[in-house]
Amino acid sequence: xxxKIQKIADNTDLVITTGGVSVGEKDxxxxxxEILQAKKLFWKVKVKPGSPTLAFMxxxxxxxxxxxxxxxAVANFEILGRNILYKMYPSERIRxxxxxxxxxxxxxxxxxxxRFLRGYADxxxxxxxxxxxxxxxxxxxxxxxxxxxxxxxxxxAKAGDKVRIYEI
Numbered sequence: 001x002x003x004k005i006q007k008i009a010d011n012t013d014l015v016i017t018t019g020g021v022s023v024g025e026k027d028x029x030x031x032x033x034e035i036l037q038a039k040k041l042f043w044k045v046k047v048k049p050g051s052p053t054l055a056f057m058x059x060x061x062x063x064x065x066x067x068x069x070x071x072x073a074v075a076n077f078e079i080l081g082r083n084i085l086y087k088m089y090p091s092e093r094i095r096x097x098x099x100x101x102x103x104x105x106x107x108x109x110x111x112x113x114x115r116f117l118r119g120y121a122d123x124x125x126x127x128x129x130x131x132x133x134x135x136x137x138x139x140x141x142x143x144x145x146x147x148x149x150x151x152x153x154x155x156x157a158k159a160g161d162k163v164r165i166y167e168i
Contacts, residue, residue, distance in 0.1 A: 001017075001020075001028060001029070001032045002031075002032045002035040002036050005032065005036060005058055005061070005063060006036065006058075008061075009058055009059045009060075009061040010059070012061050013060075013061065013062065013088055014061065014062050014063075014064065014084065014085070014088065015061060015062070015063045015064070016063075016064045016065075016066065016077070016081055017029065017063070017064070017065045017066065018065075018066045018067065018068050018073045019066075019067070019068030020032075020065065020068065021043075021052045021053060021054045021065045021066070021067060021068070022052040022067070023052075027052075029054050029063075029065040030043070030054065032063075033054065033056045033058075033063075036056075036058045038056040038057055038058040038063065039056060039057045040054070040055075040056045041055040041056055041057060041062075042054070042055050043055075045076070045080070046113045046114060046152065047075070047076070047079070047113055047114045047115070047116065048111055048113050048114070048115045048116070048135075049067065049069060049071055049072035049075055049115075049116070049134075049135030050066065050067040050069070050072030050073065050075050050076040050135065051067075051113065052067055053065065053066055053067060053076050053080065055080075062084065064080065064081055064084065066080075066081070067135070069135040069136040070135070070136055070137065070138040070141075071118065071134075071135050071136070071137065071138065071140065071141065072135040072136075074141065074168070075116045075147060078096060078147060078166055078168055079096070079116070079147075079166070082094060082095070082096045083096060096166055096167075097166070097167045098149075098164050098165060098166045098167070099164070099165060099167075100162050100163070100164055100165075101121055101124050101125055101126045101162070101163060101165055102124060102125045102126070102160060102161070102162060102163075103125070103126060103127075103148075103157050103158065103159055103160065103161045103162075103163055104125045104126065104127045104159055105126075105127045105128045105157075105159060106156065106157065106158045106159050107128065107150070107156040107157050108155065108156045109156045110154065110155045110156060111150065111152065111153075111154065112152060112153060113152050114149065114150070114151060114152045115149075115150040115152075115154075116147040116148065116149060116150075116166075117133055117147065117148045117150065118131075118133060118140040118141055118144040118146075118147060118148070119144060119145075119146045119147065119148040119165060120143055120144060120145055120146070121145060121146045121165050121167070126146060126148055126163065126165055128148070129141070129142075129143050129144040130142075130143050131143070144168070145167065145168065146165040146166060146167050146168060147165065147166045147168060148163055148164075148165055149163060149164040149165070149166065150163070
């Protein structure tokens with residue numbers, strides 16, 4: 001991976017990878033950053049899913065290494081990657097769109113970190129999408145058109161609560 005990044009760095013503004021960013025045997029991106037002697041910008045973000053996210057600069061190339069869990073990668077791409085792309089190449093097609101809507105469902109799952117859940121929104125309400133909400137499951141994305149933001153330190157969300165959604 002380090003060799004691949006070295007090869008493309010002179011002609012690449014941004015490299016996005018998935019997997020290899022936690023602390024297991026197969027989590028190589030920390031080693032890649034060290035081998036390249038790249039400047040680490042951050043490791044870990046206070047969001048669920050996808051807290052083990054790594055970013056570093058190699059020469060003039062930004063490397064954003066996302067979680068290998070499917071929805072964790074999608075969520076952090078939408079929140080981090082899309083904003084990075086927008087800063088690099090301002091276009092309304094890239095800019096993430098968010099709005100406040102009313103929950104039609106409830107979830108009683110406390111979290112110390114900001115949490116993103118898959119949802120389906122219409123004009124002014126949102127429901128959780130069908131399928132599993134776990135970070136590794138992609139089935140819940142099939143009928144999903146947004147991510148629902150549940151703030152850090154919250155006990156969950158109740159029907160009738162106002163929440164921010166990010167359109168995907």
